[in-house]
Amino acid sequence: MLAVAALIVALTALRLTYASLIDLRTDEAYYWTWSKENVLSFLDHPPMIAWFIRFGTAIFGDTNLGVRFAGILAMLVMQLLLADIVRRVTHDWRAVIVVVLLPEAALYYGLLMAKVSPDVAMIPFATAMVWALIRLWESQDARWWLAAGAFGGLALLSKFTAVMLIPAVLAFALVPDWRERWLRSPYPWAAALIAAALFSPVLIWNAGHDWASFRFQFVRATATHGWSLRTVGDFIGLQFGLVGFISFPVVLSALVITASRGYRRRDAVAILLSTCVLLPFCYFFWRSLTLRVGDTWPMFMWPIGFAAAAINIVMLRREGRTGMVKSAVWWSAAAIVTGIAFVVGVFVYYVATPFNFIGKNDPIGGEAGFEQVVSRAEAELQKTGATWIATTDYRTYAMLRWFFAGRVPVIQINERGRYIGFHDPGMNLIKGHPGLYVGREPDNFSTNPLWAFTTATREPLERVERSWRGIVADTYALEKLTGWTPELSPPPDSPLYGWRMLAGDVQMPQYVAALSLHCIFDLSPTTVCPLSPCGRGLG
Numbered sequence: 001m002l003a004v005a006a007l008i009v010a011l012t013a014l015r016l017t018y019a020s021l022i023d024l025r026t027d028e029a030y031y032w033t034w035s036k037e038n039v040l041s042f043l044d045h046p047p048m049i050a051w052f053i054r055f056g057t058a059i060f061g062d063t064n065l066g067v068r069f070a071g072i073l074a075m076l077v078m079q080l081l082l083a084d085i086v087r088r089v090t091h092d093w094r095a096v097i098v099v100v101l102l103p104e105a106a107l108y109y110g111l112l113m114a115k116v117s118p119d120v121a122m123i124p125f126a127t128a129m130v131w132a133l134i135r136l137w138e139s140q141d142a143r144w145w146l147a148a149g150a151f152g153g154l155a156l157l158s159k160f161t162a163v164m165l166i167p168a169v170l171a172f173a174l175v176p177d178w179r180e181r182w183l184r185s186p187y188p189w190a191a192a193l194i195a196a197a198l199f200s201p202v203l204i205w206n207a208g209h210d211w212a213s214f215r216f217q218f219v220r221a222t223a224t225h226g227w228s229l230r231t232v233g234d235f236i237g238l239q240f241g242l243v244g245f246i247s248f249p250v251v252l253s254a255l256v257i258t259a260s261r262g263y264r265r266r267d268a269v270a271i272l273l274s275t276c277v278l279l280p281f282c283y284f285f286w287r288s289l290t291l292r293v294g295d296t297w298p299m300f301m302w303p304i305g306f307a308a309a310a311i312n313i314v315m316l317r318r319e320g321r322t323g324m325v326k327s328a329v330w331w332s333a334a335a336i337v338t339g340i341a342f343v344v345g346v347f348v349y350y351v352a353t354p355f356n357f358i359g360k361n362d363p364i365g366g367e368a369g370f371e372q373v374v375s376r377a378e379a380e381l382q383k384t385g386a387t388w389i390a391t392t393d394y395r396t397y398a399m400l401r402w403f404f405a406g407r408v409p410v411i412q413i414n415e416r417g418r419y420i421g422f423h424d425p426g427m428n429l430i431k432g433h434p435g436l437y438v439g440r441e442p443d444n445f446s447t448n449p450l451w452a453f454t455t456a457t458r459e460p461l462e463r464v465e466r467s468w469r470g471i472v473a474d475t476y477a478l479e480k481l482t483g484w485t486p487e488l489s490p491p492p493d494s495p496l497y498g499w500r501m502l503a504g505d506v507q508m509p510q511y512v513a514a515l516s517l518h519c520i521f522d523l524s525p526t527t528v529c530p531l532s533p534c535g536r537g538l539g
Helices: 002-021 026-035 048-060 064-090 093-104 118-139 144-156 160-174 179-184 187-198 200-207 212-222 229-243 247-265 268-288 302-318 322-352 371-384 394-404 449-453 499-503 509-520
Strands: 388-391 410-412 435-440 457-468 471-482
Touching (some): 002 093, 026 048, 026 064, 048 064, 048 118, 064 093, 064 302, 093 322, 118 144, 118 160, 118 268, 118 302, 144 160, 160 268, 200 212, 229 247, 247 268, 247 302, 247 322, 268 302, 302 322, 371 394, 371 435, 371 457, 388 394, 394 410
Parallel strands (some): 388 410
Antiparallel strands (some): 435 471
């Protein structure tokens, strides 16, 4: 046990080092901007991730480690909960060792939980909800429903996908023979009320803003595209890469056995653990037939799968299935050894080598090197006398806010639905002053119709490349803006508000009209067309 504890301490130190040294990714910087605002919720996600980041930066300041620190804690909390779940179900310390090491052998948990996201915030609460239900099963004390409801509400307050655990909770309560007891008991119903109460900040915020978050997420979740084997391959490949090349099939096979055992015997624990993972997995697989599933979307469920895999080894032994026990133990050991080696290798690649083997598609390097853009932007601010910065991309906006750290107001002029209720960025430095536009190509193409809805005059300045280890990832246009003050709170039907367009809900006819005018006229640099999306001349 001491050797296992020492290994976990060493791997935790590895994550802390990674969190401190690797540049923030764009989404991390975006969530950091949320942590600077005092609003109940946000368009994209519930507010828990902002609170996580605020906690970390209160301790370590606005540093890479400060932003990511809560993710490091979330990993440790998750491991402690998984260990206690397996201990209570099996009373076997060998199984406990397996369940605390399986996450260390998975790239997402062993290293990339240092990258903050709403999923990182949800994982400890989702695991805690399952832990509370295991305590309920063990003690038969109905008051554990209340704890499960609280943790479930906090999971929902972290990310909407926590709703996918509800069928597992229902199966846990209703499939075993104790179902009549819980249907008559007030505790499950009180747990649901507690969860709703904790989720109420999101409900209150949405009630005041046209239910924007729910409509935004619903449109994304129900979007239909053509069938694609590529997106299926991406989804399965990500599970192998992030869960483990051996761990993924080991855990999945253990879950199938656990589900069979649970539903055949009406075993509440087996039903809970297997349904928490297999039902979301089947949903994500189905969605991957027509849609690219995000790399972090399924990650909330696999820790519960790790617990099921560790428990399954003990259950197989108790059932006398010796051959399957030997196979499960061997493959689990292989998954742990090779997985931890892979995690350490990825860490060394990013922290201690100068290589770029993946090119522009590198998931970390592809978003690094933004200080090159910031350096050129600072030079142009001084040269042109601009006092504020405009963007048309939330990623660029987030990185500029991170690097400028409040020294210069930064505005994303479109998609203002992302910033409902945000504080004044410094309108006294914006109104009546020239600005600097920083646009990632192709967002700044002349056919971008957004500019038709402004009075801005754009003066091209230069282009700057963002690169990592010798590979150019993106090119940014720098332009001087004059004659316009951005609107921070445009009406919801404005193209500059934009949540419906973010979700793909509607197509603004004005966009089409503006773009058509741009294409019809013969543009030249002599006369300014008031509807020209690029602010260039009209001959």
